[in-house]
C-alpha cells in the first residue's frame with residue numbers, strides 16, 4: 115500500500131507539470147499511469163505481503179527500464195514527490211517488480227506441438243481438426259451435399275453462433291470425419307443425426323475450403339412487409355435455424371451471400387445469434403405461390419359496415435333519441451362552439467361519410483387483389499434507416515390510419531387538435547359541392563370545380579379522394595404542405611391508398627393505427643358513445659357494431675400492419691389521447707426507422 119500511495123502522489127504532482135508541458139513529464143506520467151505498471155504493482159504488493167523475503171535480483175531489461183525513467187526525471191524540477199520517485203526506482207522492491215515483469219514477458223506460453231510425421235505425401239490436402247464444446251445452443255452451421263463433387267460440405271455458418279464464434283468452421287469446408295466417424299457415403303441427414311446425439315465435445319476432421327470468400331457484407335436494416343414462420347416452411351434448409359418475423363418488424367440483415375437464404379437478427383435483440391430468412395427474391399416467390407394456392411375469397415377483408423344496410427326494420431329499433439338526417443341535409447358545424455373555425459377542416463359530416471364509403475369499397479378490393487400496388491408482394495423487405503428530425507426541419511406528417519368505422523379516430527384527432535390548436539392542425543379538404551352562405555373558402559373546404567378537382571387527382575396531387583352524394587371530396591398534398599409550411603404538425607386520417615401517396619421523402623409520415631379494445635371493454639366504454647351514419651345521427655353502438663369493429667381491426671392489422679409506426683388501443687379515451695400526444699412528440703423528436711429512400715435525396 116506504501117508504493118501505491120507514493121505512486122498516486124507522484125501522479126498527482128506530475129499531472130500539474132503535464133499541464134505546463136514540462137519536457138518529458140507527459141511520457142513519465144503515461145508510463146506511471148500505465149495499466150501494466152499498476153497491475154504489476156498489485157502483483158508485487160501481494161507477493162511482498164505473502165512472501166516477506168528478499169526478492170530476486172533484477173534482470174538487464176528491468177535495469178534498462180529503470181535507468182530510462184531515472185534519465186527522464188533529470189529534466190524535471192526536484193519536488194519532494196519526484197525525489198521520492200527516484201528513491202522508489204532505486205528501491206530493490208521496485209527492481210524486483212520489474213524483474214517479475216521481464217520474467218513473465220519472456221516466457222513462451224504457446225503450446226508445444228508434436229513434430230510432423232516425415233512421410234506426408236506431397237499431394238496430401240491440408241486437414242484441420244476442429245473441436246467444439248457444444249452447450250445447449252445449436253452448433254450454428256448447416257451442411258449440404260456439394261452439387262458437383264458429392265462431398266458433404268459446410269453450407270453456411272450462422273453469424274454469432276457457436277461455430278462462428280470459434281472462427282474455425284467456414285462455408286465450403288469439406289467434412290471428412292465427425293466424432294471419428296468417416297462421412298464419406300453418408301447422407302447429410304445421417305451426419306446431422308450423429309451431431310444431434312453428441313453431448314459435450316464435437317470433433318470435426320475437415321479439409322478447409324481453398325478460396326474462402328472475403329467478407330464484404332455491409333449490414334442492412336429492413337422492415338419486414340410480410341410474416342414468415344420458418345417452422346411452417348418445408349423448403350428452409352434448417353427450420354431451427356430460421357428467424358420468424360412479423361410484418362412491420364425491423365430486421366438487421368448480416369449476410370446476403372446466399373441467393374436464397376439470408377441471415378438476419380431482430381433489431382430488438384441484436385445480441386442474439388442470427389437466423390435464416392428467405393432472400394428478397396425467394397420471399398417474393400413464396401408469397402406468389404402462397405397467394406395462388408389460396409381459394410378465391412370474395413370480401414375476405416372487410417364487409418361494408420352496417421350503417422349502409424339500415425332497413426325499415428332496423429329503423430323501428432333505433433333509439434328514439436336518434437335524429438333523422440333529413441333535418442341535417444345541410445352539414446352541421448360540429449365544432450361551432452369551439453370558436454376555432456380551423457377545427458372544422460376535415461371533420462365535416464359529408465367528408466367523413468365520403469371517406470367511410472370509399473373505405474368500405476376499397477378494403478374489400480385489396481383483399482381480392484393482393485397483386486395491387488398496396489400488396490406486400492411488391493417488396494417483401496423495405497430498406498430502412500434510423501432518422502431523427504432536425505429541429506429546423508419541417509414537422510413530420512401525422513397520419514391516423516382509418517381503422518374500423520366508429521373506433522374513435524375523429525374523436526381522438528379532434529381532442530388532440532383541441533389540446534393545442536396553434537401546433538396541431540388538419541389539412542383543409544377540397545370539395546366540388548357548392549359553398550354555403552355561412553362557409554368560407556379555405557376554411558371548411560377549398561371549393562373547386564369538378565374539372566379542377568379531377569386535374570388534381572390526375573396529377574397525383576390528391577392524397578385521398580372519394581365521392582358522396584354526387585360530389586367529390588378529398589385531401590390534397592398542397593393542403594398538407596400549407597400546414598407543415600406554417601411550422602405546425604399536420605394531423606390527417608388516411609386509408610391505404612392515401613398512405614402510399616403520403617409515404618414520401620417530403621412528408622415523412624408517421625403512421626398510427628387506432629385499434630379498438632376487446633368487445634367486452636367496448637361494451638363498457640362505448641355506453642354513451644354515438645355514431646354518425648348515412649341516415650341517422652346520435653345512434654347508439656349495437657352489439658354487432660362492436661363485434662364488427664373488433665373483426666375489422668384484426669383484418670386491417672393483418673393486411674396493413676407493416677405500415678404502422680405505432681398502434682394505440684382506444685379504450686379509455688383520456689389515456690388513448692395522452693398516448694397519441696406522446697407518440698406525436700416522439701415522431702418529431704426521437705429517432706425512428708424510416709424507408710431509406712426518404713433519406714437518400716438523390717433517389718428523389
Ligand SMILES: Nc1ncnc2c1ncn2[C@@H]1O[C@H](COP(=O)(O)OP(=O)(O)OP(=O)(O)O)[C@@H](O)[C@H]1O
Nearest residue numbers: 519520521522523524525639643644684685686687
Ligand atoms: N375511447 C372511447 N370511449 C368512449 N367513447 C368513445 C371512445 N372513442 C370514441 N368514442 C365515441 O365513439 C363515437 C364514434 O367515434 P368517432 O366518431 O371518433 O369514430 P370514427 O372512428 O371517427 O368513425 P368514422 O371513421 O366512421 O367517422 C363518438 O361518439 C365518440 O365520442
